[in-house]
Amino acid sequence: FMKRRKTWNRYPPGPLSIPFLGNMLQVDFRQPHISFSQLSKKYGNVFSLQFCWKNTVVLNGFKVLKEALVVKSEDFADRPPFPLFKHLGVNKNCEGVVLARYGRGWREQRRFSVSTMRNFGLGKKSLEERIIEEAGFLCSVFESKGGQPFDVHGDISSAVSNVICSLVFGNRFEYDDKRFLRLLHLFDESMKELSGFLVQLLNAIPSLICIPGIIKGLFDCHDEIVKNLKEIVAEHKASWDPAYQRDFIDAYLEEIEKTKGDPETSFTELNLIFTTLDLFGAGTETSSTTLRWALLFMILHPDIQSKVHEEIDRVIGRDRRPVLDDQAHLHFTNAVIHEFQRYGNIVPITLPRMTYRDTEIQGFFIPKGTSVLYNLYSVLKDETLWEKPHQFYPEHFLSPEGKFVKRDAFIPFSAGRRMCLGEPLARLELFLFFTTLMQHFTFHVPENQPRPREDACFTQTLSPLPYQICAKPR
Template sequence: MAMQSFLQYVGSSSLLCLAAGLFALLYFLTSSKKSVCSLPPGPRPLPLIGNLNVVDLKKPFQSLTELSKTYGNVFTVHFGPRKAVVLAGYETIKDALLNHAEEFGERAEIPIFRKMTQGNGIAFSHGELWKTMRRFTLSTLRDFGMGKRTLEIRILEEVNSLIKYFESYHGKPFDTKTILNSAVSNVICSILFGERFEYDDPVFLTLLELINQNAKLLGSPMVLLYNFYPYLGFLSGASKTVLQNISELNAFLQKLFQQHKEELNENDLTGFVDAFLVKQQQESKKPHTMFDNGNLMFSTLDLFAAGTETTSTTVRWGLLLMMKYPEIQRKIQEEMNRVIEPGELPKLEDRKKMPYTEAVIHEIQRFANIVPMGVSRSTPRDVNFRGYVIPKGTEIIPLLTSALNDELHWKTPDQFNPSHFLDANGNFIRREAFIPFSVGRRACLGEGLAKMELFLFFGGLLRKFVFHPPPGVDKSDLDLTADVGFTLNPMPHLVCAVPCE
């Protein structure tokens, strides 16, 4: 099946095969001079394609999970001429990313992301630049409310706007994707720009569509092939679309930046962009400042995209699962009725009194598994790890799905089961193998914001509505298969949001 998947995407292009052959031949000639005896084991790579004959490009995380059953929790895989070491299972991932944080702390050089960002921003930068951007970003996000009551109030205002939108359908079926993207994105927009957008703003909707397209395409087989054979990019229409979308996003942001420059008041900063512009002015005379326009652009874009896609996708999974398992939805609402005053929405201070709701939200994240392969790391030097020597510059894939489905840590990993996060007395318990945000130096810096948003958005919606499948659709017909991209989305579906009595 994996071989058929591979051939489906490259078999029709003799030019691709010929060029790939030339590059692969060069790779094998050069790599054969190096000792590979101390690398972790793995399937034997074939000329031209490496191990693409055993990797399903539509769902590579599933193929890597299967390979781990044969080769163990640390193994080598070749994506064409591109070599990677895969970390599988929670204990292995923790050992590498926490206990050997420095050795596995760099971001991998992924061609499509390098082409997009030129090494700027937070997510895909390296070394001192990454440290500087991350430190500034964390400090600035805290200044503008991260983890504070002021941000909670802002999120609750957005929840109320979202509730009014849901009410406008009067219980009739509708698709939640665009509206949830808009609502969640407005939270990060208020932090970045000091403003929110109306849900029907055509420019805002275009920006969100560009982000959605890229999230889908970045995990597509053709973009993966571009990453394996970057010199053949002229053959990849998908990679060209990704880059064109980035150009359109950049053009919009440039206009916003110019507007903020013209209205900048150091005594009244509206958000992250203003804070960056002030820092840029302060360092304008430094010959090698890192606070340049490139880092302004891609730090903002990193936060904008990450603050939209993953959280809204998780909420969508949550609503789909509530329709699939109405008894779980009912238990959440019974808990809310006991804890929250009539007419009120859940607040962060209620979390400790709502262990079942907390357990369900955590289980949604575990089960949805929306970033199954994490974001690749890299070794900044030769690394000795578990008896193997991993060369400098090797791509490292932390297979997060293997931790979130690790049979050593989860009683029923293949099932949606909130009791994974409850003890015998119904109290919420934290599980160390719960790492949807990854761990270590490159863990998601928006984890705190995402947790706030998930509780307030998901809790607020279930406080106001009971979610049902559309008329004529039985809960057993609801499809929990993931629509694969860079993140795992639910398949397209409609919901009916019926106001609670």
């Protein structure tokens, strides 16, 4: 590889790598986005690294990301292969959406997921009403804490996950339902399984997979989720009425029937499980982590919280539940929502991409098949674009007259072909859950407890450290 890199003209510069490990020791994997931003100061916004034998290019800064994500969207639309996933049944045209290679299978699953979410209410009143109802349940649970300190994590995950459950399974669950809690726990654990060191190592050096017993037990949680989802699909099939689609699973089963004669189809029962897993995995943790940041920032900034209260009281009042149409009149609240997404920055680095063909960025040559990482942190905290990048400052999204303003550099959902397909759903959830909670409660740090820290913990997303909160009904 070193030899090949040397023969590529205009390949992006990068730090010297050592044999076998490459640049692994130069990156702090507990906060890779910070390491990348520091390296970009030395090597520029387009620089290269080597992870073991894998050539990787890291892109930083709004101008560079815009060129790669939007202008050359297709050149960067592939995802690198993960050899270990073959052992989970993942193969060509049966890879779900998130990690699917760029091609027919990905296109079909993505289009189908987007259009089916729309058919089941996204962009219509029905899904909005479902979220408003769920936000009401969440408020009741918070109220039942009686003003005592608690950790919001579990309840927020249940509420957010219930929105996806309604779309995919056609029903919601009580927050103490054992099967539901087990599934949520398994989703959490399987994320950790997939990001674990051994999984990364086996993907980097697939020949190690041949060592007897090395992958035994590695995917226990994943296997248990698949078993559970297979049971749910079997229940759907048993009660299936083709004349009436209840949910995503029914729609998918219908698609399997329609495409049966096509040997290349990506609509299979196993891919139904993978795509469902993706919607849960990508859709629950992200929105619920963002809401946990939101409440943390509210207790750390009581002055900002009071302004949100004041605006909600003025525009909506205390009796009527917030609806999406209110957003246009809630300038400050909307700015706060954008700011907790920017400042919380839950996805600092996008999922790995791979170049689909030889390409160029800012005059640098990047050959086909190179892994590419987008440093979203470098845009959302860019010191030349934001007035106070390292502070929680809703004014980033307000005009001098106090009106909400969009900012081009606000790209927490990424951009281009592989951008987040759940963005409209996530935005709806964040707005409705946040405004409903703020309408009902004043949040504060529990008495005699230290002020929670703003530090983040990086697994696959940046999440706040566990904290306790008191919710006082208003």
